[in-house]
Amino acid sequence: MIVKKIKREKSAKPKAWQIGDLVDYIRNPQRANAHEKIAHAGGRNFLSGSHNGQKAEMIALAQESVHSAMPVSHWVFSFKENEQPSREQVDELVDIFLTHMGLKEHQAVYGLHQNTNNFHVHIAVNRMHPDTLKVVRPNNGFDIEAAHKVVALLERKQGWSSEENSRYTVLENGEVTRVRREQKLQQRPEPRSGAQDFERATGEKSAQRIAQERGHSIIKNATSWGELHE
Secondary structure, three states: OEEEEOOOOOOOOOHHHHHHHHHHHHHOHHHOOOOEEEEEEEEEOOOOOOHHHHHHHHHHHHHOOOOOOOOEEEEEEEOOOOOOOOHHHHHHHHHHHHHHOOOOOOOEEEEEEEEOOEEEEEEEEEOEOOOOOOEOOHHHHOHHHHHHHHHHHHHHHHOOOOOOOOOEEEOOOOOEEEOOHHHHHOOOOOOOHHHHHHHHHHOOOOHHHHHHHHHHHHHHHOOOHHHHHO
8 A cells, every 4th residue: 555645736725726726636536637536535524424514624724724824634445456445445544544643633525436456546635634724744753654654554454565664563463663774675666656547547556667567687686787787
């Protein structure tokens, strides 16, 4: 499983429009990409049960923030090819994510998207607390590190296969611990995020992965520069 925090791009659109576009994409991805389908969707901590109502609530709360240009964060959890979570597992994923990020009481909209054989969960979470109106910084700003711990917990609890370059693992006693350096040295390299995005979008291996798979053993076993070049 891979987790990624989507970087917010600069936009001339008002905050309300940006949030509305994000929520619409999570619930209706086929409007932006005909090959991407929605398999399951849900929300947390809203008064309304409708899509438009929840979107309006998230926009209204985010507009209260005067110190944050964009209090709504966008996260994606991607499963390996041919791994298909159930609706219950997606709901549980979101609950575990929100709890461990310290956002359990915050507004969240999520959707399970399917593109060919790849499934991924998009989550838009409002870091502004609905009661205190304070914008929370999960894990004191080290939110990506906390999200990688969530990945380890999900892989252990739901039985998903882990990536070769995973940062964390879960011990038998339930403790989340950093993967040791010597373990990483035995792992094969993974393509960069751009190449992985291409693979998830197309269902095909990227040129970088092909080069790594073919070149990894050659580089590792070469005994001289001449042998490596050959």
